[in-house]
Every structure is written in structure tokens, then in C-alpha cells.
Amino acid sequence: MKSRKALLFWCSLLGLIVFLTVFSNMLAPFSPNEMNMDDVYSAPSSDHWLGTDHLGRDVLSRLLEGGKVTLAVASGSVILSLIIGIVYGGISGYFGGLTDTVMMRLLEALITIPALIIILSFQAIIQGGMWGMTLLIGLTGWLVTARIVRSEFIRLKEEEFVKMANMFGTPVWKILWGHLLQNSIPAIFVVTLFNFAGAIFMEVSLSFLGIGIPPAIPSWGNMLYYAQNDILIGAWWIALFPGIMIFLTILSINFIGEAWKNPKRRRVND
Amino acid sequence: MISKWVGKRMVMGIVVLFIVSFLSFFIMQAAPGDPAAAFYGGNAQTLTAAEKERITRAYALDRPVAQQYIAWLGETVKGNLGTSSKEGRPVSEIIMERLPNTLLLFSVTMFFIIIGSIWLGTVAGMREGSIWDKGLSTFSIATSSIPAFWLGILFIYFFAVSLGILPSSGSGDVEGNGGVIDKISHLIMPASVLIVTHVGIYARFLQESIKIENSQYYVKVARANGVTESSIRKGVVRNASIPYLNYIAMTIPSFFGGSIIVESLFAWSGIGQLTVKAVTTKDFPLLMGSIMVTGILVVITLFIVDLIMYAMDPKMRKGGAR
Amino acid sequence: MIEVRDLTINIEGKHITQHVDFTIPRGRITSLIGESGSGKSMTVSALLGMLPVDAKVSGYVMYEGRNVLDASDQEMESVRKQDVFTIFQDASNSFNPSVKMGRQLYAFSGERVGDTIDVFNEKMKLILDQLGLAWDVVEQYPFQLSGGMLQRCMIACAFYVEPALLIADEPTSALDMVLQKEFIQLLIRLNEERNTTILLITHDLDIVAEAAHEMAVMQQGTIVETGTVETVFSNPHHAYTKRLLESRF
Numbered sequence: 010m011k012s013r014k015a016l017l018f019w020c021s022l023l024g025l026i027v028f029l030t031v032f033s034n035m036l037a038p039f040s041p042n043e044m045n046m047d048d049v050y051s052a053p054s055s056d057h058w059l060g061t062d063h064l065g066r067d068v069l070s071r072l073l074e075g076g077k078v079t080l081a082v083a084s085g086s087v088i089l090s091l092i093i094g095i096v097y098g099g100i101s102g103y104f105g106g107l108t109d110t111v112m113m114r115l116l117e118a119l120i121t122i123p124a125l126i127i128i129l130s131f132q133a134i135i136q137g138g139m140w141g142m143t144l145l146i147g148l149t150g151w152l153v154t155a156r157i158v159r160s161e162f163i164r165l166k167e168e169e170f171v172k173m174a175n176m177f178g179t180p181v182w183k184i185l186w187g188h189l190l191q192n193s194i195p196a197i198f199v200v201t202l203f204n205f206a207g208a209i210f211m212e213v214s215l216s217f218l219g220i221g222i223p224p225a226i227p228s229w230g231n232m233l234y235y236a237q238n239d240i241l242i243g244a245w246w247i248a249l250f251p252g253i254m255i256f257l258t259i260l261s262i263n264f265i266g267e268a269w270k271n272p273k274r275r276r277v278n279d
Numbered sequence: 280m281i282s283k284w285v286g287k288r289m290v291m292g293i294v295v296l297f298i299v300s301f302l303s304f305f306i307m308q309a310a311p312g313d314p315a316a317a318f319y320g321g322n323a324q325t326l327t328a329a330e331k332e333r334i335t336r337a338y339a340l341d342r343p344v345a346q347q348y349i350a351w352l353g354e355t356v357k358g359n360l361g362t363s364s365k366e367g368r369p370v371s372e373i374i375m376e377r378l379p380n381t382l383l384l385f386s387v388t389m390f391f392i393i394i395g396s397i398w399l400g401t402v403a404g405m406r407e408g409s410i411w412d413k414g415l416s417t418f419s420i421a422t423s424s425i426p427a428f429w430l431g432i433l434f435i436y437f438f439a440v441s442l443g444i445l446p447s448s449g450s451g452d453v454e455g456n457g458g459v460i461d462k463i464s465h466l467i468m469p470a471s472v473l474i475v476t477h478v479g480i481y482a483r484f485l486q487e488s489i490k491i492e493n494s495q496y497y498v499k500v501a502r503a504n505g506v507t508e509s510s511i512r513k514g515v516v517r518n519a520s521i522p523y524l525n526y527i528a529m530t531i532p533s534f535f536g537g538s539i540i541v542e543s544l545f546a547w548s549g550i551g552q553l554t555v556k557a558v559t560t561k562d563f564p565l566l567m568g569s570i571m572v573t574g575i576l577v578v579i580t581l582f583i584v585d586l587i588m589y590a591m592d593p594k595m596r597k598g599g600a601r
Numbered sequence: 602m603i604e605v606r607d608l609t610i611n612i613e614g615k616h617i618t619q620h621v622d623f624t625i626p627r628g629r630i631t632s633l634i635g636e637s638g639s640g641k642s643m644t645v646s647a648l649l650g651m652l653p654v655d656a657k658v659s660g661y662v663m664y665e666g667r668n669v670l671d672a673s674d675q676e677m678e679s680v681r682k683q684d685v686f687t688i689f690q691d692a693s694n695s696f697n698p699s700v701k702m703g704r705q706l707y708a709f710s711g712e713r714v715g716d717t718i719d720v721f722n723e724k725m726k727l728i729l730d731q732l733g734l735a736w737d738v739v740e741q742y743p744f745q746l747s748g749g750m751l752q753r754c755m756i757a758c759a760f761y762v763e764p765a766l767l768i769a770d771e772p773t774s775a776l777d778m779v780l781q782k783e784f785i786q787l788l789i790r791l792n793e794e795r796n797t798t799i800l801l802i803t804h805d806l807d808i809v810a811e812a813a814h815e816m817a818v819m820q821q822g823t824i825v826e827t828g829t830v831e832t833v834f835s836n837p838h839h840a841y842t843k844r845l846l847e848s849r850f
């Protein structure tokens with residue numbers, strides 16, 4: 010009962026954050042890129058609830074707009090890694106044998122290379138925009154999904170009803186789609202949720218390093234990129250609020266994911 | 280038995296390094312401009328024709344891509360990582376200067392994370408249902424949701440800007456005026472940021488493993504028959520630490536990723552900061568070199584963790600499965 | 602020595618045992634017999650104060666004038682350590698898989714009674730020898746031994762400790778006929794020479810006939826018959842007991 014209430018709380022919080030960012034155009038008190046050189050680095054006040062930055066832009070407005078960008082990049086990349094993960098893990102798990110062995114060895118090798126390193130190197134060459142980033146995060150974030158899908162498929166393949174369907178000559182795609190994939194949804198959902206948190210982390214990290222989303226577009230990571238200098242002159246509000254938003258978003262995702270996890274399947278990573 | 284096992288791990292490590300080397304080589308190929316320029320460095324004009332000729336031959340730059348890759352790989356294995364296009368110095372030299380700092384930061388943080396998580400995880404796992412047990416779960420979710428670099432920014436604000444007791448950036452110099460103290464004062468913030476954001480999840484994983492191990496039949500038998508609590512505990516923690524070590528191995532790559540960002544924030548002059556610098560200044564030879572070195576570091580670390588696991592698990596050693 | 606009165610165990614709304622009554626008299630061998638899943642092992646857990654945390658339990662288990670079910674964890678711990686040794690049913694999972702047998706045998710026996718390693722080595726060697734085990738087993742890990750060997754290791758510890766009360770939950774299930782016979786002889790000797798009280802849980806009526814003085818028959822979580830072995834064998838009341846005895850011949 011108690012955990013149910015907690016789940017509701019974290020879902021509402023996440024819903025609120027998504028709502029605020031999606032409707033940032035209407036909710037933001039200022040235009041996120043509107044500069045005011047007479048009003049730089051002003052601390053939170055009744056005019057600017059969360060203060061202004063080094064160009065006199067309203068932090069609250071940028072926070073809402075930036076959330077939209079961060080969450081959009083994360084969502085896009087998670088969908089991409091979901092598709093790749095399902096296809097890769099599905100093929101590996103369904104066909105088994107040598108295919109499976111080779112694919113899993115490759116996956117094990119890929120998983121040991123820090124994703125950040127791969128993205129950094131590609132960013133160096135293509136220096137992509139927002140969608141380039143989405144693509145890169147998506148292309149590096151599917152490994153765990155693939156592993157989960159594979160183990161689910163292997164488990165389900167042995168179940169009675171799938172064997173029956175095979176015996177009755179149900180077409181392969183129907184078995185894959187109707188039996189294997191649909192029954193893997195709970196597990197896939199949990200790993201995707203954690204993936205989403207990971208994608209947010211990745212976006213903010215890269216933008217924070219100044220090699221993610223182009224600096225002209227506000228995002229939570231970009232705001233923190235400038236904040237590392239602003240903090241040295243004492244403008245704490247520029248750093249504090251985007252971080253709190255990131256923290257709360259990831260915190261609610263993690264708590265929702267925990268609540269959803271089947272206690273018997275606790276070690277998702279195995 | 281051991282030699283076979285080590286051999287298998289080595290092959291895996293080499294495969295990883297091959298993939299990393301493909302990635303590195305691909306960067307050079309895809310980099311804007313003449314890939315050959317990467318090897319001449321920023322001072323290409325000053326090279327004599329003979330030197331250019333030598334480099335071209337060494338890297339097979341006038342041959343097909345596959346041969347170039349092999350030539351490049353050969354040079355890399357020999358320790359020749361090319362010349363930085365911005366600094367004009369050999370990449371291997373720059374990396375060697377940076378390596379000790381990265382190793383220092385990594386070993387200090389890992390040491391405290393492992394000690395801290397074993398302590399927290401054991402206390403919480405052994406007292407099922409206690410405040411420790413429930414508290415650790417929440418603590419670990421909360422701390423692992425904090426972006427490490429953001430915590431770093433807050434630390435800089437408090438300890439460097441407001442209180443002025445710690446330096447906000449740099450990596451200190453043992454040979455300088457401050458000596459070891461200076462080094463430590465620079466290390467405190469980056470290390471503690473990484474420790475705070477990671478100790479919780481590792482502790483929690485150990486806690487869960489201990490709880491699972493604690494419900495094993497043999498534990499019940501031992502408790503029923505008056506085996507001392509301390510030796511039961513020793514056995515349980517030992518067995519639980521095998522999945523725990525496996526978890527550490529699995530998260531090492533992302534841990535390295537996280538430390539790249541923290542190094543950059545605190546201008547800690549290690550490999551991570553170097554990588555980011557190479558990206559922003561488009562110093563491709565330097566980037567390739569630091570990627571290779573990071574790959575090697577990860578592979579070596581994983582190998583060490585695997586060895587410890589191997590030593591701790593007699594079932595693995597004896598190859599015995601019932 | 603132990604009196605079980607009206608013992609009812611309930612896990613997640615399911616009755617495991619109901620109103621169980623029987624006595625384990627001091628110095629005697631009492632046998633608990635019953636079909637698989639009838640709640641024998643669960644009853645043993647209750648005697649030891651080691652029921653699963655989600656178990657709801659009512660009734661009494663009187664041990665030396667105290668109700669075990671109300672005793673604190675520490676009290677039970679010291680009782681288990683001083684007076685009782687239990688051979689559990691699943692011998693192959695009774696040892697920590699990553700610790701050598703020698704250390705575990707010592708922890709179960711020598712260390713418990715306060716013997717030094719040297720004393721232990723000498724004494725244990727003799728016992729293992731009697732049970733047909735070579736001394737080499739101490740250098741091995743549990744997964745390198747067979748189920749029957751592990752069962753004998755546990756039995757060896759029980760003989761080493763010579764507890765006031767020995768509980769043996771199907772101790773011979775993995776042993777061949779010859780070893781089984783020898784074990785029973787050792788058990789009888791322990792009872793006669795050291796006056797050890799024994800609770801012997803088994804499926805095997807031959808063992809009951811050979812070793813036990815008293816017996817209790819369990820079916821679906823209830824005790825359906827108790828008495829001395831002679832009376833029950835010659836004059837069974839309950840239909841289940843009759844069936845059991847018939848199937849023996």
C-alpha cells in the first residue's frame with residue numbers, strides 16, 4: 010500500500026516535469042533567448058524567480074525550454090536504442106546457436122567500451138546538432154536492452170505455449186511478435202525506463218563538456234556548461250536549478266523503475 | 280585450468296582493443312582534411328622531404344586503407360601514437376605525463392568506493408528489515424541520481440568559492456611548493472564527488488547479494504548447529520562478493536565515462552580531461568591516442584577484477600559444476 | 602525432553618501443520634514418520650526456533666520447562682549451540698560451496714565444543730574412518746563430493762559433538778543399504794553409551810523397527826498416531842498407519 014502511494018508520487022512528479030517542459034512556450038515568463046545586458050547575473054527576485062544568467066536571460070524560462078530539449082533528445086535516443094536492442098537481442102535469442110554466441114561475444118566486447126568515449130569521438134568529427142546527438146546516444150545505448158530481450162526470448166522460447174505454437178506451424182513472425190515480444194514487454198519496459206535515465210545523463214554530460222548540443226540551444230546540460238564559470242563569481246542559481254531538475258527527473262525515473270521491477274527479477278544485470 | 284581461463288580472457292580483451300583500434304583509425308580516416316596530416320603534426324611545413332617520406336612509408340599512407348590500418352596498428356603496438364597536431368609533441372609523451380594523475384584518481388576513488396560499499400552493504404545486508412537495510416536502498420537510489428559533475432559544481436561553490444578551503448581546479452604538483460599536501464587538496468573534491476555518487480549503488484548491490492546468500496540452505500544449517508556468527512558472516516560475504524565483483528566489472532566502463540567529466544570539471548590533468556581537450560581542439564592524433572589508452576586501461580582493470588573473482592570462486596577454479 | 606503441544610504453523614494462509622502433539626522422551630529414540638510434504642521438516646524448524654519469518658505459529662514446544670516458541674533469538678542460539686545437533690535433510694546443500702570441507706567440519710564440531718585443531722584432526726579421522734570416508738575429504742570442496750559423502754560428513758559431526766539431543770531429518774536418504782545399516786548401529790550405540798536423545802525422521806519403516814523406541818505418524822500436517830514402536834506396529838489405529846504397515850511387507 011505504502012509503495013503504491015510512493016509510486017503514484019514519483020509518477021506525478023515526473024508527469025509534472027514533463028508537463029512543465031512540454032508547455033514551456035506558454036508557461037515561461039520570458040523568451041528563453043531574450044537577452045538583457047542591463048540585468049546580467051541578477052539573483053532570484055520577484056521579476057526573475059530563478060535569476061538571470063551572464064547574458065541577462067531568464068533562468069526559469071531557459072530551464073523550462075532546456076528541459077524540453079533534454080527530454081526530447083533522451084526520448085528520441087531511447088526509442089532508437091529500443092528498436093536496435095529488440096532486433097539485435099531478438100535475433101540472438103530466437104536463433105540461438107552459433108549466431109547467438111557470436112552476437113553475444115560482440116556485445117560483451119562493445120559493452121566494455123565506455124559509451125562516452127565513442128560518442129566523444131564521433132562528436133569530434135561530425136559535430137552534429139541536436140538530432141545528431143540523439144542519433145549517437147541511441148546508437149550507443151541499446152546494449153543492455155539487447156541483453157534483456159535475448160534472455161527473455163530464450164526463457165519464453167522454452168515455454169509450453171510457444172512450443173505448441175511452433176508445432177501447429179504458426180508463422181515465425183507471429184510467434185516473434187505475438188508470443189515472444191508481447192510477453193517480454195514488462196522486462197523491456199523496466200530496462201527502457203533505466204535507459205531513459207541513462208540517456209538524460211549522457212545528454213547533460215556531453216553538453217556540459219561543451220561538445221553536445223550546440224550552445225545556442227538551451228538544454229539542462231548547456232546551462233550547466235556556463236554555470237561552471239558563473240559559480241566562480243558566486244552566481245549559484247545558474248548551477249543549482251538545472252541540476253535540481255536533472256536530479257528530480259532521474260530520481261523519479263529510478264524510483265518508478267524500482268517499484269516496477271519484479272522482486273524476483275531484481276538483478277536485471279545478470 | 281588457469282592458463283586456459285586466462286587465455287580466454289586475453290582473447291576477449293584483445294577483441295575489445297581491436298574494436299577500439301577500429302574506432303580510433305576510423306576517426307583518423309573520417310577527420311576533415313588529409314589523414315596524413317595527422318601524423319605530420321601542426322608543424323608539417325617545417326618537415327624536410329626526407330622526413331615526410333619516412334612517415335609516409337611508416338604508415339603506408341600511399342597504400343589502400345586496409346594496409347594503412349595494419350601499418351598504423353603496427354606503429355601503435357610499438358608505442359608510437361603519432362604527433363599531437365596542436366602541441367607538436369609525441370602523443371605518447373603527452374599521455375605518459377597524464378597517466379599518473381588518472382591512475383591516482385581512479386585508484387583512490389575505487390579504493391574508497393569498495394571499502395565504503397563493502398562496509399555499508401554488509402551492515403545493511405546482514406540486518407534484514409533494519410533501518411540500515413531500508414535506508415541504504417533509498418540512499419543508493421538518491422545518490423546515484425545526482426549527476427557527479429553537478430555535485431562537483433556545488434562543491435566548488437561551497438569549498439572553493441564560499442569557504443575558500445580547497446582549490447577549485449588543477450591537479451597539484453608534488454614537486455611544487457605545496458608538496459604532497461597540495462596534491463591531496465586538489466584530489467579531495469574530484470575524488471569525493473565520484474565516491475559520493477557511486478558508493479551507494481555498489482553497496483546496494485552487495486546488500487542484495489548478501490540477502491540472497493543469507494537465505495541459502497547452508498546458512499540455516501550452520502546457524503542451527505552453533506557455527507559462530509563471525510564465521511557464518513565471513514562465508515556469506517565471501518560468496519556474495521562474487522556477483523558484487525562481477526557488477527563492478529560491468530560498471531567499470533561507465534565509471535570511466537563519469538570520471539572523464541569530473542576530470543574536465545576540476546581541470547584534473549588526466550587522460551579524461553585530455554580526451555575532452557582533444558575533441559574540442561580537434562587534435563585527432565591526440566584523440567586517437569587517448570581513446571586507445573582508455574581502452575587499454577578498461578581492459579586491464581577488467582582483467583584484474585576477473586582474476587580476483589577467479590581466485591575467490593573455487594567452483595570456477597576447479598571447473599566443477601554438479 | 603521435548604513436548605510439542607497443539608503446534609499449528611501457518612504460512613501465507615496455508616496450514617503447514619495443525620494441532621501437532623507429540624513427545625520426545627529423554628534418552629530414547631523417537632521416530633517421526635510420514636508422507637512427503639506432511640510437514641516433518643517444518644516441525645523440526647519449529648523445534649529449533651528457525652521457522653521462516655513469514656510463518657505464523659501457535660501452540661507450545663516445551664524444552665526444559667521453557668516454551669521455545671517464545672524464546673528470544675539469543676536464548677535459542679545458545680540452546681542450539683549447547684544441546685542440539687541437527688542433520689538436515691538436504692545434505693548436498695548443507696555446506697558452503699566455496700569453503701574447504703576441513704574448515705567446515707571443524708566449525709560444525711571441534712570449534713563448537715572448544716577443541717583445538719589437533720584434537721579435532723585426530724578425533725575426526727577416526728569417525729570418518731568408521732563411516733567409510735577417507736581423510737582426503739577435508740581438502741576438498743563440497744561440490745567435489747557426492748551427496749552420500751556429504752551426508753556422512755554431517756553425520757560425522759553429529760557423532761563428534763555427542764549432543765544431548767540429536768535431530769536427524771532423513772539422514773540416510775543418500776546412503777546405500779550397507780552404510781545405512783552401519784549408521785543405524787552407530788546411532789543405537791550413541792543412544793546407549795551416551796544416553797543421547799534422538800529424533801529420527803524417516804520414510805523407512807525398517808529403520809523405525811530397528812532403531813526407534815517411540816514413534817509418531819504424521820499425515821497432511823497432523824499427527825495421526827503416537828506410541829511405542831511395538832504397540833503401533835502390533836496394533837495400529839489410524840487407516841494411514843495401517844496402510845503404511847501393510848505396504849511394508
Ligand SMILES: Nc1ncnc2c1ncn2[C@@H]1O[C@H](COP(=O)(O)OP(=O)(O)OP(=O)(O)O)[C@@H](O)[C@H]1O
Pocket residue numbers: 612617635636637638639640641642643644653690
Ligand atoms: N519456506 C516455505 N514456505 C512456504 N511453504 C513451505 C516452505 N517450506 C515448505 N513448505 C510447505 O510446507 C509443507 C510441509 O513441508 P515439509 O518440508 O515440512 O515436508 P516434509 O514432511 O519434510 O516432506 P519430505 O518428506 O518430502 O521432506 C509442504 O506443503 C511445503 O510445500
Ligand SMILES: [Mg+2]
Pocket residue numbers: 641642643690770
Ligand atoms: Mg522434509
